[in-house]
Amino acid sequence: MILGVGGTLLLVRVAVLSEAGQLIDDAATEVLHARQDALQSLLSALGTISTGTVALALAACVVLALIRGRFAAAGAAVLIVGGANVTTQVIKAVLGRPDYGHGFGSNNSLPSGHTTVTVSIVLAALLVAPVGLRALAVALGAFAIVFIGMSTVVAGWHRTSDVLAALTVTLAWAGLTALLLSLRPTKPPRGGVGAFFLAGAGAVAAVIALVVAGVRPYDGWHGIEPALTVLAVIMGATALAVAWFARLSSAHAR
Numbered sequence: 290m291i292l293g294v295g296g297t298l299l300l301v302r303v304a305v306l307s308e309a310g311q312l313i314d315d316a317a318t319e320v321l322h323a324r325q326d327a328l329q330s331l332l333s334a335l336g337t338i339s340t341g342t343v344a345l346a347l348a349a350c351v352v353l354a355l356i357r358g359r360f361a362a363a364g365a366a367v368l369i370v371g372g373a374n375v376t377t378q379v380i381k382a383v384l385g386r387p388d389y390g391h392g393f394g395s396n397n398s399l400p401s402g403h404t405t406v407t408v409s410i411v412l413a414a415l416l417v418a419p420v421g422l423r424a425l426a427v428a429l430g431a432f433a434i435v436f437i438g439m440s441t442v443v444a445g446w447h448r449t450s451d452v453l454a455a456l457t458v459t460l461a462w463a464g465l466t467a468l469l470l471s472l473r474p475t476k477p478p479r480g481g482v483g484a485f486f487l488a489g490a491g492a493v494a495a496v497i498a499l500v501v502a503g504v505r506p507y508d509g510w511h512g513i514e515p516a517l518t519v520l521a522v523i524m525g526a527t528a529l530a531v532a533w534f535a536r537l538s539s540a541h542a543r
Contacts, residue, residue, distance in 0.1 A: 290460075290461050290462075290464030290465045290467075290468060292457075292460060292461075293457045293458065294457075294461045296456075296460070297380075297400075297454055297458050297461065300399065300450050300453055300454045300457065301380075301454075304399065304448070304450035304454075305384060305387075305397060305399055305450070306387060308387075308389040308391075310450075311386075311387075312391065314449060314450045315448065316515075317450075317515070317518075318448040318449050319507055320506060320508075320515040320516045320518075320519050321442065321504055321507060321516055321519070321520075322443065322504070322506075323443050323502070323503050323504045323505070324505075326503065327502050327503025327504060328443070328444060328503075330503070331443060331444055331502065332444055334437070335403055335440055335444065338403050338406050338437065343370070343374070343406050343410070346410045346413075347367065347370050347410065347413065350363075350366045350370075350413045350414055350416070350417045351363045353418075357417075357543075359417060359543070361473065361541075362470075363417065365413075365416050365466045366413035366416050366417055368462065368465075368469075369409050369412050369413050369416070369462050369463055370410060373405050373408070373409040373458055373459040373461075373462045373463075374402070374405055374409060376458050376461075376462070377401075377402055377405040377455065377458055380399065380400060380454075381397060381398065381399070381402070384397045384399065398446070398447050398451050399447075399450055399451045400451055400455040401438065401446075401447040401451040401452050401454070401455045402455075403437055403441050403446070404437055404438040404447070404452050404456070405458060407433050407437045407438070407455075408455055408456055408530070409459045409462070411426070411431075411433060411434060412459060412531075412534050414426050414430065415427070415430065415531075415538045416538050416541065418542070419542075419543075420542050423535065423539075423542060424483075427487045427488050427491070427531055427532070428487045428488065428494075430531055431488035431489070431490075431491030431528060432491035432492065432495045432498075433495075434456075434495075434527045434531070435491070435496065435523060435524055436495040436499065438452035438455070438523060439496075439520070439523060443499070443504055449519055449522070452523055453522070453523070453526055456530045459530075460533070460534070463534050463537070464537075467534075467537040467540075470540075470541050471540070475540040475541055476541075477540060478536045478539050479539050479540075480535060481536040484531065484532040484535035485528055485532035487532075488527065488529075488531040489524065491528075491531075492523075492524035492527050492528050493524065495524075496520055496524065
């Protein structure tokens with residue numbers, strides 16, 4: 290929880306309130322682009338995320354937990370999804386972005402709402418998934434987070450820091466949830482390294498899918514280094530976040 294809160298505050302301080310941070314963030318946001326047909330495909334994928342789909346996904350998590358008699362996990366799933374998404378919308382509403390005159394505008398977009406939805410549903414699914422399906426949830430979850438997060442950046446909806454902030458906000462609520470669940474007798478957490486490699490594989494698969502869809506470095510081969518740097522940061526942060534919560538939630542898995 291502390292890591293999530295601290296990470297969010299750091300991103301706000303550096304990427305939103307700092308002039309140098311804004312310059313770096315906006316430069317990182319412009320390293321990738323997509324052709325018009327590819328962009329339409331990404332927008333179609335982003336269009337699948339709505340209030341209705343979030344409600345359906347959360348309902349599926351809750352029903353699965355209740356059917357298996359995991360009432361605490363059902364409540365925890367609601368807390369993660371509800372808490373993370375409300376917090377994201379509040380931050381976006383109250384946080385101003387100073388205009389330092391570089392033409393980037395003063396509208397704050399941190400954190401990314403679409404990415405927050407995706408991350409929170411993935412972590413909720415990890416809480417309620419049967420043990421035999423947890424590995425699949427880790428890999429597919431990391432795929433979804435990276436694909437949706439980077440799609441919002443390529444589409445020009447969000448900056449790179451917005452995607453990272455969505456991860457930290459959701460991790461804060463996930464950490465609080467894990468703390469509350471630990472008040473009951475649980476097994477020791479296990480795993481972590483394996484989950485990291487699974488999440489990493491899912492993240493890499495998402496980047497491959499983006500490339501297949503038509504996403505490219507903005508400056509062609511000359512821009513491949515900054516593009517890979519941005520992708521590596523998003524992939525690494527996603528793999529660490531998913532693996533960390535996979536380990537924490539393993540204490541409650543059955």
